[in-house]
Amino acid sequence: MKQKNAIILLTVMLILLSIYRLSFTLTDRAIQQSATEYATDKRGIVNLDKKQKYLDSLWNKPVYNVLVAEYTYKEVKEMSLSLGLDLQGGMHVTLEVSPVEIIKALANNSRDAKFQQALTLAQKRQATSQASFVSLFGAAYAEVAPGEKLSKIFTNTTTRGKIDLKSTDTQILDIINQEMEDAFDRSFNIIRTRIDKFGVSNPTIQKLPGTNRILVELPGVDNPKRVRKLLSGVAKLEFWEVWETQDLIPYYQEFAAYLEREESKNQAKTGKKPSKGDGGLVAKSDSNAQKGKDPLVADEEDTSAIARLDTASKKTDTLRKDKPKADSLKKDTTDAAGNLAAQLMQPSYEGFVVRTRDTARVNELLSRSEVQRLFPSNLRFMWDVKGNEAAGNITLYAIKTGRGGKAPLSGEVVIEARNDFDENNRPSVSMQMNATGARGWRKLTAENVGKRIAIALDNYVYSAPRVNGEIPNGSSVITGNFTVNEAKDLANVLKAGKLPAPVRVVEEATVGPSLGKESIQQGLNSMLLGLGLVIVFMILYYRSSGVVANIALS
Structure with missing residues (x-):
């Protein structure tokens, strides 16, 4: 009897826990629906900027209560089920940190004709080569300017203390590679910071090994114009x-x-007084929270x-x-x-x-x-x-x-x-x-x-x-009171002025919600088919015992 009561108690607790976790997803969807209704005009056209402002205004405000606990919209998004791009749609973006601009900055924007020719040649070869852009540039410069050293191009105020006229081409290319890696890390961190402020639940941001590209997946995003503007701007x-x-x-x-x-x-x-600790003032319903800010x-x-x-x-x-x-x-x-x-x-x-x-x-x-x-x-x-x-x-x-x-x-x-x-x-x-x-x-x-x-x-x-x-x-x-990593991050931030690294969108795909609905339906169909086959097998193999087991399973 005690064992039976324990099983019942455990079952009830699991059900309540499941309801608790699913409630965040339902709350998130309700807020999304309210935002869509708020941003829809009389003609049925949704103003995406208006919808985003509505959601931004709720980002750090309590929107859901469970007993005495309050959850902001940000916390609700974090605890809701993550469906991913294939289920709920969104944007898939591949970004590239421009190596050309970094090399130009290190060369102090040299107008040398052979330098410019080498850059152009390296860009052409990059389309069909797996080698790094720096290697391609070094080979291209040696080809268009045989016998000439890179030091005459890269010895300037920007590289003072690192490169001089005695530096070999190998040393210079190693320095360019290091600066390229720093710029790539800096761009990655800047993009990650920007996306964190964008308010996307469970985004995917990763470096593509062996390239100067960054893969970004933003589930649930339906405003491509805003995403492009957010991701491709040069840090200031x-x-x-x-x-x-x-x-x-x-x-x-x-x-x-x-x-x-x-x-x-x-x-x-x-005729109401503000509750204790609420700050006493409520934001306007039309929310200018993000307007120009x-x-x-x-x-x-x-x-x-x-x-x-x-x-x-x-x-x-x-x-x-x-x-x-x-x-x-x-x-x-x-x-x-x-x-x-x-x-x-x-x-x-x-x-x-x-x-x-x-x-x-x-x-x-x-x-x-x-x-x-x-x-x-x-x-x-x-x-x-x-x-x-x-x-x-x-x-x-x-x-x-x-x-x-x-x-x-x-x-x-x-x-x-x-x-x-x-x-x-x-x-x-x-x-x-x-x-x-x-x-x-x-x-x-x-x-x-x-x-x-x-x-x-x-x-x-x-x-x-x-x-x-x-x-x-x-x-x-x-x-x-820095940690070593914090000091490294701040140094990298300060380099953003020295070596601006423009990021451009090289690939973009918007996944519509229809794909998500189709995938969900296919998943449900597969689950029902599998369950049906199990029930049929139980009946055919175990006969009456299988029927009892199926009833217990249901």
């Missing part, structure tokens, strides 16, 4: 000044007062610092004013600004800390023209590229824009970046700029001693180190 590296949080408190207080007024209006209309990303604290390399001539320690305790800043700003603003955007020394679940709401608020007028005209908000998943919050950086909204320094001035170790044997990143960059970097660091400078790629902040002192020669070291 920029250096930005960062507002000090204390300087923004008066504007933050005006923002808090605005939230209080809006909440009073909402309460007057609905970047997708929202997460953050973790970055305590890195920029230091000089020329320590022999100047002191390494820099005097700076002691910061007040973080608790006092939190208390002062919360008391001054009110609970609604503090629940949504908690001031910190890095910027504003936002709960992950509130990012869509904050994004919608900051996109409102009346809110933008509350802050300085030269302020632009950017999210950090990483998230503190354990704490469940992200940091919003307050970026100080220059004339015309441009960054004071762009990534093209970076000529070298590498991961290293500092004097305390901690992972660090060394960065070297050209003469133009060194002048701009000297001015930028001199004006921001004790303040942060944000390093942003694709409008996401990868690091925001604090300046210890003026850096006169363009040589900098970024230190902090």
Whole structure:
């Protein structure tokens, strides 16, 4: 009897667990259906951009409750069944990192006729050869310029310290190969970051061995134009000044007062008070969350610092004013600004800390023209590229824009970046700029001693180190609580300005949902046929016992 009860209990638990897991898939499909209905006009035409904005607005908002647990749309997507391209449709894209552009950049865009001829010849041969493009280029140059060395083409400011007139062709080709691999890894990471912000459930992103191509599969995606734009853009590296949080408190207080007024209006209309911890304000139904904005990303604290390399001539320690305790800043700003603003955007020394679940709401608020007028005209908000998943919050950086909204320094001035170790044997990143960059970097660091400078790629902040002192020669070291891999990733990000690696779509296929429905139906038919054959076999072989077994099976 006890054994029977245990079997019944186990069966019930398995059924409940199955229902629980399937409920996420049903919720996901219901939201997708709502998005489609929302984006469908009177003529029955679906506006894909409008549909995507609707889904983006829900990405970090709670959409499903199980008892006391709340799940955002992102979590629902992650826990729903993954059908894959063959079942639910989507996009299959093959991307190629352009080796030609990288070689041109290393050659400082040389106009040498034989160099250009060798590139053209290598491109033609690549179509019918399995060899790497660098090998084909080396052979092509030796053919069109017999007896001439590659060093005369590749000895320039871009390759200073790596290639000189004494370098052999073999050494130069090895260096080009290494730079090509770094550019490929950088492009792969950038594409992966972009897709993570795209909001696709269970995407497939993989390098194709032996090639400079990347395979991307995006199940459920139905907007090819947006995907092409997202994947093929060239990454843009920029250096930005960062507002000090204390300087923004008066504007933050005006923002808090605005939230209080809006909440009073909402309460007057609905007669309801906001539940504790909900931030007090609901995003508009038409959701401008993604209009003209970047997708929202997460953050973790970055305590890195920029230091000089020329320590022999100047002191390494820099005097700076002691910061007040973080608790006092939190208390002062919360008391001054009110609970609604503090629940949504908690001031910190890095910027504003936002709960992950509130990012869509904050994004919608900051996109409102009346809110933008509350802050300085030269302020632009950017999210950090990483998230503190354990704490469940992200940091919003307050970026100080220059004339015309441009960054004071762009990534093209970076000529070298590498991961290293500092004097305390901690992972660090060394960065070297050209003469133009060194002048701009000297001015930028001199004006921001004790303040942060944000390093942003694709409008996401990868690091925001604090300046210890003026850096006169363009040589900098970024230190902090890095792991070796994080230092390597940051060095690779800094190289995005030095060697832009355009990515182009070489193959694209859109799989329609009809293929998925057909595959599902074929699977069901196969299952029913197999089950039927088992039932028939049981009856024919075991006769009455087989009938009993079939009844028990049903």
